[in-house]
Amino acid sequence: MTESKIQGIEISASEFENTGSRVKSLRDIHALLQELSEQDTSRLLSGLLSCGVLLRASDLHIEPEESEVVLRLRLDGILHEAGRLSPAVYAPLLSRIKLKAGIKLNIENKPQDGRITFSAGDREIEIRVSTLPATHGEALVLRFLDPSSLSSLKDLGLRPDLFELFSKEISRPHGMVIVTGPTGSGKTTTLYAFLQEVRKPELKIITIEDPVEYRLEGVSQTQVHPEKGYDFASGLRSIVRQDPDVILVGEIRDGETAGIALQAALTGHLVFSTLHTNDAAGAAPRLESLGASPSNIAAAVNIIIAQRLVRKVCQACVKLESDPGKERKILDALKQLPAALQRDIPKSLRVPIAQGCQDCNFTGYKGRTGIYEAIPISASVEKAIRASAPASELETGAVSQGMVRMYQDGLLKVVVHITTLEEVERVVEAP
Numbered sequence: 001m002t003e004s005k006i007q008g009i010e011i012s013a014s015e016f017e018n019t020g021s022r023v024k025s026l027r028d029i030h031a032l033l034q035e036l037s038e039q040d041t042s043r044l045l046s047g048l049l050s051c052g053v054l055l056r057a058s059d060l061h062i063e064p065e066e067s068e069v070v071l072r073l074r075l076d077g078i079l080h081e082a083g084r085l086s087p088a089v090y091a092p093l094l095s096r097i098k099l100k101a102g103i104k105l106n107i108e109n110k111p112q113d114g115r116i117t118f119s120a121g122d123r124e125i126e127i128r129v130s131t132l133p134a135t136h137g138e139a140l141v142l143r144f145l146d147p148s149s150l151s152s153l154k155d156l157g158l159r160p161d162l163f164e165l166f167s168k169e170i171s172r173p174h175g176m177v178i179v180t181g182p183t184g185s186g187k188t189t190t191l192y193a194f195l196q197e198v199r200k201p202e203l204k205i206i207t208i209e210d211p212v213e214y215r216l217e218g219v220s221q222t223q224v225h226p227e228k229g230y231d232f233a234s235g236l237r238s239i240v241r242q243d244p245d246v247i248l249v250g251e252i253r254d255g256e257t258a259g260i261a262l263q264a265a266l267t268g269h270l271v272f273s274t275l276h277t278n279d280a281a282g283a284a285p286r287l288e289s290l291g292a293s294p295s296n297i298a299a300a301v302n303i304i305i306a307q308r309l310v311r312k313v314c315q316a317c318v319k320l321e322s323d324p325g326k327e328r329k330i331l332d333a334l335k336q337l338p339a340a341l342q343r344d345i346p347k348s349l350r351v352p353i354a355q356g357c358q359d360c361n362f363t364g365y366k367g368r369t370g371i372y373e374a375i376p377i378s379a380s381v382e383k384a385i386r387a388s389a390p391a392s393e394l395e396t397g398a399v400s401q402g403m404v405r406m407y408q409d410g411l412l413k414v415v416v417h418i419t420t421l422e423e424v425e426r427v428v429e430a431p
Helices: 013-022 026-037 041-054 087-100 160-170 187-198 232-240 255-266 280-289 294-300 324-333 379-386 391-400 406-415 421-427
Strands: 008-011 059-064 069-075 078-085 112-120 123-134 137-145 175-180 205-209 220-223 246-249 270-275 301-313 319-321 351-353 365-376
Touching: 008 041, 013 026, 013 041, 013 112, 026 041, 026 069, 026 078, 041 059, 041 069, 041 087, 041 112, 041 123, 041 137, 059 087, 069 087, 078 087, 087 112, 087 123, 087 137, 160 175, 160 187, 160 301, 160 365, 175 187, 175 255, 175 280, 187 205, 187 246, 187 270, 187 301, 205 232, 232 246, 232 255, 246 255, 255 270, 255 294, 270 280, 280 294, 280 301, 280 365, 280 391, 294 301, 294 379, 301 406, 301 421, 324 351, 324 406, 324 421, 365 406, 365 421, 379 391, 406 421
Parallel strands: 008 112, 175 270, 175 301, 205 220, 205 246, 246 270
Antiparallel strands: 059 069, 059 137, 069 078, 112 123, 123 137, 301 365, 319 351
8 A cells, every 4th residue: 555745625714614504414415415516526525525524524435336426424433325426526536536645546456545634724634545446446435533523531431430540540650551442442532532631741652553643742653654664563662762651552463562562561661552352351361362471461451441432312302211121121230330330320210212303414313422341450350360361250350349341331321311222232232
């Protein structure tokens, strides 16, 4: 894959606001697309990017089919069709996007990566562009990286006890904080929130990422380039020689990276990183499967966090109803919670039901929040890790010490009408 010089796309604040006055939901894009398709390609591209930003989309997918080109926007993690273009309109649009993203126009048979800076008035958004050869032509994915969407620790949707726990663990002078979950579960957002919380002039903070998604003031950020021999392992070795206090490793993918990251945590550095596991208890066995020593894992890791993202029910159109079946299911699942959390659960519930209105693009949901589980490495957990205990045993031990599972954390958000039972069960299985 290749990435070369980028170019910016600028539109005036008045043009952006004019698009905003016309596009209030997905349904409004269809009519605008018809109009823009009849104008020049630059206007079409600016209009598409404006729509994506205005609707707070994370991605725009442009997918050629046999007779049409489908446009889909990912809103709150779910793809929605936004319109269709003719192949005749798409051809110059594709060339325009590739040109602006610094992608080679004459290469159509292999994937390419690039990026565009989109400026609308005083807003500047970076857009990652990915091309992929497909059956009916090149498919595009444009990912919107809006600095204004960066979350602080207070914005993550943490329960008060988790907020206190996370704040304590990321304030330690050394050790490793691991955030786990599948792709798209918000791990990077959580790590960036941690960095924003700990950064101060007296600390040297360095990151190695793939790619660098948001620029953080006061943080030295580097990006891997495997084709040039700069991967996570080699980059991490170089970073340690730069005398950092805090290191962010975008992802632990191999044994070499795992070993260096654990050694850094053991030698006086605070290390934040991510790992692909389904739950918090699976992190230690995963590191061990990569070749890390159980004794190093137990000594280096301070806390393991697992997370998912759930959509928040739209407060403009949400309906609350009594449903004995759902109420019983929720209350039964929450019976095992620690006493401090049990006190806040009402004896009877009204569960939120997603409806749909213009304010939420007729989906019933608007915005997302996290659901979490966390295992602080206590003496008993450390002992189990040293003994190479399986994930099931680690989870049982963590629950006995008061860990709230992700599913239960999600149900607590249903109880206070932040999300719905259906949404929680969409992203995480009941234990």
